[in-house]
Amino acid sequence: MFFVETIEIEGLGNRHYLAGGARAAVAVDPPRDIDQVIAAAARRGVRITHVVETHVHNDYVTGGLELARVTGAVYLVPAAAQVSFAREPVRDGDVIEVDAGLTLRALATPGHTPHHTAYVLQESGRPVAAFTGGSLLIGTVGRPDLVEPRLTEQLARAQHASAHRLAAELPDDASVLPTHGFGSFCSSGQAEGDASTIGREKTVNAALSQDVDAFVTGLLAGLEDVPAYYAHMGPANAAGPDPVDLTAPARADAEEIAARLAAGEWVVDLRSRVAYAQGHVAGSFNFEADGKIATYLAWMIPWGKPVTLLAETPRQLAEAQRELVRVGIDRPAAAATGGPADWLRPGEAPASFRRAVFADLAAELDGKPDGASARTVVLDVRRDSERAGGYIEGSVHIPVHLLHQRIDEVPAGTVWVHCAGGMRAGIAASLLDAAGRDVIAVDDGFDRAVDAGLTVTRPRFGRASGAA
Incomplete structure (x- = not known):
């Protein structure tokens, strides 16, 4: 009997897996803090004999190299990945024995990266699950634009082909176990649900329900900004990350x-x-x-x-x-x-700023037809796709990840900053406060803006006003 244990990294929106049988197990796309994986193996009473990577990751630093070193496991990396460390190269069709009657079959699934490889878990030769990394996700696929802009359309077409290969070669009841897609910016869209199978993906995933041209057009149109730190993740993983040091940092007075x-x-x-x-x-x-x-x-x-x-x-x-x-x-x-x-040093007082909800903003803007004035600035720090679904009339738009670079573009006046729920508004408010601006953080759900009486413009559907 096999097992699959999921190690979820909620903050990054990724899942990592330990899969095996009675005595041995394989770790799939392990996180950098490998103690979690080692602890999971200890609880199961199994030895980690193999560590596998589906691809050279762009959104996090892998723990694969260190986990293989610590456990003595064989480190399997796609053969076409350009890396600077010793590893066992994996090619399409390779079969790895994990435990008695339990194997992994490598399946080339380019698209998220050119060298991307999925691993099919087979029990007595029957496929029971697929570790799909950044290829076929739950309801979507991994982004094709993280490697090289000139390859984006080519990789998007490869994603479509890879999804169809997985669907063709695996039974409908095989579990789909991706690494990305639970909030990760490596995903090209939002995951639809928490678990899935090949059969379900055939009904909900655009990669399997649309022809290649329609799929590629929609996929490329929906891509958003890539987190800036991604530029450093791929090179770090290709070079071979250093071991983690989680000892306490020096204390500052x-x-x-x-x-x-x-x-x-x-x-x-x-x-x-x-x-x-x-x-x-x-x-x-x-x-x-x-x-x-x-x-x-x-x-x-x-x-x-x-x-x-x-x-x-x-x-x-x-x-x-x-x-x-x-x-x-x-x-x-x-x-x-x-x-x-x-x-704070003796004599220093803490800084502070106001928090509010959308009803407070509506009261502030009451009687101001343009939604703002030289005295009141409404700053929207959501992503482009969120704003495309509706925005407060007259608001200024700077996504939070760009605000530090563009803070001088925020007009003069008291800044009421909002996002979709409050967290990013809090980040933005702290940046503005540090820059000496008079700021109010709107800590509220954007879905309450219309009910609060604010005029929300919806580019796709026209205008909706809370002042009925």
Whole structure:
């Protein structure tokens, strides 16, 4: 009897797998903090004999090389992947014995990358699941635009062909087990559901229900900005990542925090956006530990700039540190725990700004037909695709991942900043506050904007007004 254990990295929107039988197991696309995989194997009482990569990843630093070294497992990487370390090259059709009666069959599935390879888990020769990495996802496929812009359309067509190959060669009841697609920006769309099979994908996945031209047109039209840190992930994985160091960073006192801010370094407050708005170190930025800290901090920070972390507790600090090593932010320059009273020098007062909901914004804009004025600025920091579904009339649009570079474009006045739910508005508000702007963070769901009385323009469907 086989097992498949899922290791979910919610912040990055990825899943990693340990699959095996009674004695041995294979790790698929392991995260950089390999202790989770080792612990899962220990609980099962199995030895990790193989570590496999579906592709050279663009969205996180792999733990594959280190896991193979620590466990003595064979490290399997697609033969066409250009890497600088010793590994066992895998080619289309290769079969790897995992345990008695349990094998993996390599299936070339180019599209997400040119060398992408899926692995079909077979029990007594019958396919029971497919580890599809960044090829066939749940309800969508992996992005084809992360390798080389000139290859994007070619890879999109390859994605279509790869999806059809998987559908043709696997039974309808075979489980689809992708690495990406649960919030990862490696996905070309939102996952539809939490689990799937080949049979289900035939009914819901555009790659399997549309002809290649219609599929490619729709896929390319829906691609959004690529997180900036992705440019560093592929090279790090191809070179062979260093082992993880999760020891506690050096502790910073109030004087050192002030000195690092004065030097232009990033000081990141990990507390909730509510606590941060109530009081924080002036000049610090707020990336909530409970949000997508790895994605947004890595996306926005100038690569290689020292970062100091401020956390409520040692546990919050340790968890954030673990999140950040997954995207190559290895060692914080320093850290501190507690609250503003512990992080400010004697005589310094914490900075703060207001929080509001969309009803407060509606009251502020009441009687202003253009939705804003020289005194009141509405700043939308959602992504382009979100704004395409509707936006507050008169609002300024700068996606949060671009705000640090374009903060001078925000018009003069009090800035009411919003996103879809509040987290990104909190990040943006901290950037604006650090820049000396008068800011109010709208901590509310955008679906409440119309009910609050705001005029929302919907480009695809016309205009909807909350003032019925």
